Amino acid sequence: MDRKAPLVLTAAICGAEVTRDQSPAVPYTAIELAEESARCFAEGARVIHLHVRRPDGSPTQDRETFRAAILAIRSKVPEVIIQVSTGGAVGMTVDQRTEPLELDPEFCTLTTGTCNFGNEVFSNPFPVIEAIAARARKHAVRMEIEAFDAGFIDNALALHRKGLIPDPLHFDFVLGVPGAMIGTEDRLDFMRSTIPAAATWMVAGVGRYELPLAKAAIERGGHVRVGLEDNLFLSKGVLAKGSWELVRAAADLARESDRSLATPEEARRILSVPMRA
Ligand code: KMH
Ligand code: ZN
Numbered sequence: 370m371d372r373k374a375p376l377v378l379t380a381a382i383c384g385a386e387v388t389r390d391q392s393p394a395v396p397y398t399a400i401e402l403a404e405e406s407a408r409c410f411a412e413g414a415r416v417i418h419l420h421v422r423r424p425d426g427s428p429t430q431d432r433e434t435f436r437a438a439i440l441a442i443r444s445k446v447p448e449v450i451i452q453v454s455t456g457g458a459v460g461m462t463v464d465q466r467t468e469p470l471e472l473d474p475e476f477c478t479l480t481t482g483t484c485n486f487g488n489e490v491f492s493n494p495f496p497v498i499e500a501i502a503a504r505a506r507k508h509a510v511r512m513e514i515e516a517f518d519a520g521f522i523d524n525a526l527a528l529h530r531k532g533l534i535p536d537p538l539h540f541d542f543v544l545g546v547p548g549a550m551i552g553t554e555d556r557l558d559f560m561r562s563t564i565p566a567a568a569t570w571m572v573a574g575v576g577r578y579e580l581p582l583a584k585a586a587i588e589r590g591g592h593v594r595v596g597l598e599d600n601l602f603l604s605k606g607v608l609a610k611g612s613w614e615l616v617r618a619a620a621d622l623a624r625e626s627d628r629s630l631a632t633p634e635e636a637r638r639i640l641s642v643p644m645r646a
Contacts (some may be wrong), residue, residue, distance in 0.1 A: 370548075371573070371590055372588070372590035372591065373590070373627070373628060374529045374590060374628075374639065375629045375630065375631035375632070375635045375636075375639065376587060376592060376593065376623045376628045376629065376630055376631060377415050377416065377450070377520055377571065377592040377593075377630070377631045377635075377636045377639055377640060378413050378414045378415060378416070378417065378592070378593055378594075378595070378613075378616055378619055378620065378623075379414065379415070379416035379417070379418050379541075379571065379573075379592070379593070379594035379595075379596075380405075380406070380409035380416070380417055380594070380595065380596045380612045380616050381418040381536040381573065381594055381595070381596035381597070381612070381637075382396055382402065382405045382406065382409060382417060382419075382561070382597060382598065382599050382611075383388050383395060383396050383397075383402060383419070383420045383421070383598060384403075384419070384473035384596075384597065384598025384610040385420050385428035385454070385456075385457060385458035385459075385598075386428070386458065386533050386598075387597055387598060387601060390425055390560035391451045391601055392597060392601045392609070394597060394609065394610055394611040394612075395426075395597055395609070397422040397423075397424065397426050398422075398424070399421075399434075399437040399438045399440070399441040400441055400459060400515050402419070402421070402438045402441060402442060402447070402565065403438070403441035403442045403444065403445045403446070403572070404428060405612060405613065406446050406449060407445045407446050408611060408612075408613035409596070409611075409612050409613045409616045410446045410448075410449050411613070412613050412614075412617040412620055413616055413617075413619075413630040414612075414613075414616045414618040415449060415450060415630075415631055415632075415633055415636035416448070416449070416450040416451075416452055416476070416594075416636065416640070417442060417446075417450070417451050417452065417454050418447055418454065418594060418596070419435070419438060419439070419442075419451055419452060419454060419469075419586070420454045420457070420598065421434040421435050421438050422434075424511045424619065425492065426541070426560070428457065428458040429455075430457040430461060430465045430468045431468060431470040431612045432433075432466075432468055432469060432471050432472060434466065435469040435472060435474075438473065439451055439453075440476065440516070444528060447638060448633035449633065450476055450633075450636060450640065450642050451474060451476065452475075452476035452477060452478065452513060453469035453470070453472075453474045453476070453477050453478075454466075454469070454477070454478050455467055455469070455470065455477050455478050455480075455501050455505070455511075456478055456480050456491070457636060459486055459489045459490070459492075460489070461489050463500045463501060466501060467500075467501055467504045467505075469509045470504045470505055470507075470532060471508070473508050473509070473510070473645075474508075474510055475510065475511060475643075475644075475645050476510065476511045476512075476513065476640070476642050476643050477497065477503055477505050477510045477511070477512060477513070478512070478515050479505065479512045479513065479514055479515065479525075480493050480498070480514075480515040480517070480521070480547055480557070480610075481493065481496075481498050481515070481516065481521045481524040481525040481528065481534075482516070482520055482521035482524050482533055483547055484516060484517045484518050484521075484546065484549040485546075485547070485548025485549060486546060486547075486548055486549070486617065487546075487547050487598055488548055488633065491517070495524070498528065499528065499533055501536055502528065503533070506533075506535065511539075511575040511640070511641060512534060512535075512539070513539050513540070513541050513614050513640075513641050514534065514538065514539065514541065515541050515543055516540055516541065516543065516560065517543045517544075517546050517549040517550060518549045518550045519550065519559065519560060519563065521573055521599075522540065522560065522563050522564060523563070525538070525540070525542065526564075526565075526624050531571065535642050537567065537568065537569070538564065538565060538569075539568065539569045539570070539571075539592060539640060539641070540560075540564055540568060540569070540570040541570070541571050541572070541573055542557060542561070542570065542571070542572045542573070543572075543573045543599075544556055544557060544560075544572060544573070544574055544575065544578060544582060545546045545574050545575030545576050545577075545578035545579075546575050546583075547575075547600075549576075549632070551578070551640075552574045552575060552576075552577075552578025552579075552581070552582050553578075554581075554582075555583050557572060557582060557585055557586070557589075561589070561591065568640060569592065569639060569640065570591050570592065571586065571588065571591055571592035571593055571594055571623050572585070572586040572591055572592075572593060572594070573593075573594035573595075573607050574595075574599065574600070575600060576602075577600070577601065577602075577605075578600075579595055579599055579600035579615065580600075580615075580618055580619070580622070581594070583619045583620045583622055584626075585624050587619075587622050587626045587628050588626055592639070593619050595611035595612070595615040595616055595618070595619045596615055596616070596627065597609065597612045597615070601634075602614065603615065603618060604640055613622055
């Protein structure tokens with residue numbers, strides 16, 4: 370990848386696990402998600418990785434809750450790319466996880482392997498991956514491959530060879546999940562050495578790995594995801610005021626490395642996510 374290509378920043382603003390008890394900045398409602406999306410967009414985020422919550426903060430993949438959130442985000446930030454999660458929360462069924470795909474969103478995640486996830490298991494055996502990919506294809510949703518560990522990439526490439534994951538391939542290396550691959554630079558370099566040269570990639574560092582991996586990805590020509598889903602802290606012991614502050618920190622790293630931030634149009638071209646009519 371071109372080391373000076375414009376940088377696409379994704380903001381993972383909510384997730385399924387983090388709670389208001391841990392950080393008051395975690396958005397739950399459609400309007401909170403939209404306001405946080407607007408703040409992240411203003412700092413340079415071009416993709417919103419979206420989970421939704423019930424009013425009590427518990428995670429859901431309910432289609433209508435996603436619809437309300439997407440409409441609210443669209444009304445505040447028409448240009449931003451909205452990526453719905455098909456991971457949901459640990460323990461959800463394929464039918465639950467794929468509810469947002471029924472809305473014909475422009476972009477979604479696809480996790481291509483199983484790993485420990487804290488003290489739980491994020492379960493993605495091949496029938497689950499293939500079913501989610503089939504529904505994404507049916508709704509013509511662009512897929513981002515989420516690789517929490519090295520074998521997830523091999524699985525994705527096997528599914529790509531079978532025609533189940535379409536070109537062009539785009540990977541998100543999610544590194545630092547307790548129970549999966551850690552977020553060191555050597556792990557990142559190994560992950561990126563295993564993907565096809567034509568593929569695009571980004572990194573989502575979890576916890577303390579978030580900003581160091583953002584810097585490493587920026588220097589290597591990759592793209593970056595930050596946000597409260599992955600990490601609550603701006604620095605050791607200092608809670609981020611919102612995902613927007615982590616986006617700002619990543620954008621600052623890009624400025625220091627002389628990488629421009631992608632415009633909304635550049636982000637859509639780099640990720641192959643055209644604006645839907
Ligand atoms: N909440 C994690 C178990 C995704 O969004 O696609 C899964 C996850 C991945 O967040
Ligand atoms: Zn997620």
